[in-house]
Amino acid sequence: MALETIDLTVNVGEKQILNNMNLKVEKGEALILMGPNGSGKTTLAFSLLGHPKYQINKGKILLDNNDITDLPTYQRALMGLGLAFQNPVEVPGLMLSMLINAISMKRNKSDFDISSIDPKLIIWARNKAKELGLVPSILEREVNVGFSGGEKKRSEMLQMLVMDPKYIIFDEPDSGLDVDGIRIIGELINSLRNSGKGILIITHHAEITKFVYPDKVIVISKGKIVDEGGEELIKKIEEYGYKDYEEVQ
Numbered sequence: 001m002a003l004e005t006i007d008l009t010v011n012v013g014e015k016q017i018l019n020n021m022n023l024k025v026e027k028g029e030a031l032i033l034m035g036p037n038g039s040g041k042t043t044l045a046f047s048l049l050g051h052p053k054y055q056i057n058k059g060k061i062l063l064d065n066n067d068i069t070d071l072p073t074y075q076r077a078l079m080g081l082g083l084a085f086q087n088p089v090e091v092p093g094l095m096l097s098m099l100i101n102a103i104s105m106k107r108n109k110s111d112f113d114i115s116s117i118d119p120k121l122i123i124w125a126r127n128k129a130k131e132l133g134l135v136p137s138i139l140e141r142e143v144n145v146g147f148s149g150g151e152k153k154r155s156e157m158l159q160m161l162v163m164d165p166k167y168i169i170f171d172e173p174d175s176g177l178d179v180d181g182i183r184i185i186g187e188l189i190n191s192l193r194n195s196g197k198g199i200l201i202i203t204h205h206a207e208i209t210k211f212v213y214p215d216k217v218i219v220i221s222k223g224k225i226v227d228e229g230g231e232e233l234i235k236k237i238e239e240y241g242y243k244d245y246e247e248v249q
């Protein structure tokens with residue numbers, strides 16, 4: 001069981017950004033994908049999620065052997081794909097507790113009824129918010145409106161826990177977080193991996209790897225995979241940067 005791309009080639013408008021990308025995230029493992037600015041990391045994350053701006057010219061995306069290349073985003077999400085965004089968006093007018101309730105209802109396939117809030121879910125969410133280093137009253141605020149960068153990331157983790165996807169893509173999970181925030185998110189990623197989720201962490205620096213041990217590391221540059229291995233690649237990048245990879249191409 002895995003999230004896979006096979007020869008994935010993606011354009012934005014006329015420009016080809018990803019070139020024949022083959023990667024595989026198995027359940028219960030964490031793959032860390034690293035690359036310099038502009039190498040195509042966000043393009044990969046949004047292509048996996050099915051953003052219409054990113055056109056797949058060649059290749060496919062498989063989720064547990066099902067071809068999801070042409071499916072809309074909501075179907076991918078219902079099949080078990082989650083994305084934690086680099087910059088979570090603000091949703092004025094929608095309280096976080098309501099969003100969490102709606103995600104839970106959708107997940108449990110109940111009919112959506114805005115007036116019926118599950119009190120047990122809200123107690124659970126308040127406790128989880130505390131574990132994530134948030135004040136529980138944040139549930140009564142509009143989603144991400146006026147949240148600090150770190151609060152946005154932590155609130156998104158809370159939503160992810162309710163969504164309970166099989167595979168989770170984390171786009172720059174360590175950006176905008178202080179050291180305690182990175183540790184909390186890192187520990188959460190570890191527990192998700194240990195519970196059998198497939199984790200794809202997309203990042204350009206190695207902060208998060210102080211807390212998350214990678215099963216595999218992939219390096220991309222200019223839209224192509226240029227190296228594959230283990231933890232040693234992270235050390236190499238920390239020491240020498242991406243210069244060698246960019247010069248080879």
Ligand SMILES: Nc1ncnc2c1ncn2[C@@H]1O[C@H](COP(=O)(O)OP(=O)(O)OP(=O)(O)O)[C@@H](O)[C@H]1O
Nearest residue numbers: 012013015017036037038039040041042043044204
């Ligand atoms: N609409 C567009 N038209 C032309 N080029 C684009 C467009 N959108 C993205 N690109 C280019 O695609 C390349 C990859 O962008 P992407 O955002 O995926 O990189 P990234 O690895 O996530 O970068 P960063 O680490 O800086 O966030 C960049 O060179 C970018 O300028």
